[in-house]
Amino acid sequence: SSAAVIQTGDTEPLNRQVKLGFSQLGSESDWRLANTKSIEEAAKEAGIELLFKNAEQSQEKQFEAVRSFIKEGVDVIAIAPVVETGWEPILREVQEAGIPLLILDRKMELTDQSLYVSFIGSDFYEEGRMAGRFLLDKMRDQPGEIRIAELRGTEGASPSIDRGTGFRDAIKERAELTIYASEPADFTQERGKEVMRSFLQSYGDEIDVLFAHNDDMALGAIEAVEEHGLRPGKDIIIISVDGTRQAFEMMVEGKINAVVECNPMLGPNVMQAVLELMEGRTLPKRIITPERIYTEVTAEREVANRKY
Ligand code: GZL
Numbered sequence: 001s002s003a004a005v006i007q008t009g010d011t012e013p014l015n016r017q018v019k020l021g022f023s024q025l026g027s028e029s030d031w032r033l034a035n036t037k038s039i040e041e042a043a044k045e046a047g048i049e050l051l052f053k054n055a056e057q058s059q060e061k062q063f064e065a066v067r068s069f070i071k072e073g074v075d076v077i078a079i080a081p082v083v084e085t086g087w088e089p090i091l092r093e094v095q096e097a098g099i100p101l102l103i104l105d106r107k108m109e110l111t112d113q114s115l116y117v118s119f120i121g122s123d124f125y126e127e128g129r130m131a132g133r134f135l136l137d138k139m140r141d142q143p144g145e146i147r148i149a150e151l152r153g154t155e156g157a158s159p160s161i162d163r164g165t166g167f168r169d170a171i172k173e174r175a176e177l178t179i180y181a182s183e184p185a186d187f188t189q190e191r192g193k194e195v196m197r198s199f200l201q202s203y204g205d206e207i208d209v210l211f212a213h214n215d216d217m218a219l220g221a222i223e224a225v226e227e228h229g230l231r232p233g234k235d236i237i238i239i240s241v242d243g244t245r246q247a248f249e250m251m252v253e254g255k256i257n258a259v260v261e262c263n264p265m266l267g268p269n270v271m272q273a274v275l276e277l278m279e280g281r282t283l284p285k286r287i288i289t290p291e292r293i294y295t296e297v298t299a300e301r302e303v304a305n306r307k308y
Contacts, residue, residue, distance in 0.1 A: 017049040018076070020274050021069025025082040025106070026057045028154075028187045029216040030244045034308030035080070035105060035264035042267025048274060057082055057154070057186075063090045070097045076274045080105040083156035091115040100277050104266055107158040113285070117277065120269050120287045124162035127260045130293045131163070131211055131239045132170025134258045135177065138237060139209075146208045147180035149199045149236075151221060153187040153213040159262070160184070163213050163241060180207065185217045192217030196224035205230065209237045215247035215259065222255050233257055233296070243294065245306040251299035258296070263289040264308055 020043060024036055036054075043050035051074060053065035059082050069077050070093060077099050081087060087108045092115065094101050101116040110116070139146050148171075153160035164182075171177040181199045185191035192212060199207060210225075212218035218240035225232040232238055232255040240247055243261035250256040266289070273283055294302055 017047065018274060018278055019049045019051065019072070019074040020076050020078060020271075021051040021065070021072065021074040022053070022078045022104075023062045023065040023069075023080065024052065024054045025062065025080045027054060028057065029189075029214055029242070030246065030308065031214060031216075031242045031262065031264045032187075034244075035266060037308075038265040038267035039078075039104075039270060040267070042271045045268075046271035046275060048271055055082065059083060059086060066090050066094060070094065070099065074099065076100050076102065076277055078102040078104050078270060078274075079108075081108050082106070082154065084109040084158050084161065085156065088112065088115065102270065102273055104270060105264075107162075118273055118283045118285060118287055120266055120273060121289070122159075122262050122291060123288055124159045124262075125166040127159075127241050127262055127291065128163035128166025128168075129170045130166075130260045131241065131258070132167040134239060134260075134293055134295065135171060135209060135211070135237070136173055138257065139174075139177070144176060146174075146177045147203070147206050148177060148209040148211055149196070149203070149207045150179055150182035151192050151195055151210065151212040151217040152182060152184040153217070155184045157187075159241075160213055167211055185212075185220070187214045187216060189216040189220040192220030193224045194220070196221035197227070200224060200228040200230075205235070207236055209239070212238065212240045214262075215240045215242040215244045218256060219246060219250065222250060231255075243306065244308055245303065248294070248299050248303040248306050251294070251296045252303055254296060256296070258293055260293045261291040263291055265289075 055061035103119045105121045185195040222232040238256045241260045
């Protein structure tokens, strides 16, 4: 692939391939697989050499990956952090090595904002709020208490924290909407099924709504609901996040009632940021992809457009 010839800060054009080290957090969901694919394809497209390491949910492995990128002498490092905390020490090593850092997808809890150049990802709080506002509308004509079960994502990950907070802030508007059960299910289909099965065994037919922090857990939960002899999307209203093709297919079948989009296709934004960094340009601190909610009403029209 052609090297990306970049005008660096000084006059000399950089006539070697730009090297990006990317620490990906895992491969737990369809969203994550699409995210990895988007980064790999966009790097190829941009003529950027991608050093890719998958940490399979281990923050320690992410630290090791970052140290290997520093040793390798990459031009830019990008990290999709599995959880929000514990990042300052390794980011200081990156800063001392003089390598610019991009934070992708999930956020880090940092006291020193100079440790990274830009965050490129979604507004998870807004995603949670959109889910909560949909539920307020959906249940407007249903009087009495509405019992909600929640499948949270990876404990300590910003999408889990912020989607939960945004959802709770939105449903505060109606006291009868209560979170009856809430457990982490790690963003995977398998854990979503197991935890939903345990909810149904404990609370049986008292659950009115399921809020799943991602589609993979929602798909697992649908299996558990059907095994329990109930109709997903009817006996239990189901709201999910990501917007994968499978979730849209479930909406067309009436088994999921609404899906909040969370766009995994960060690749083009990331490579644009890398090339601009190499030209010595300054970047915005936050680069957020616009997102919206889709419901069972619009699913039919939209399903064919889904790219992940
Ligand atoms: C959100 C991303 C989440 C997705 C899940 O940006 O971090 O992680 O919602 C994925 O599907 O596992």
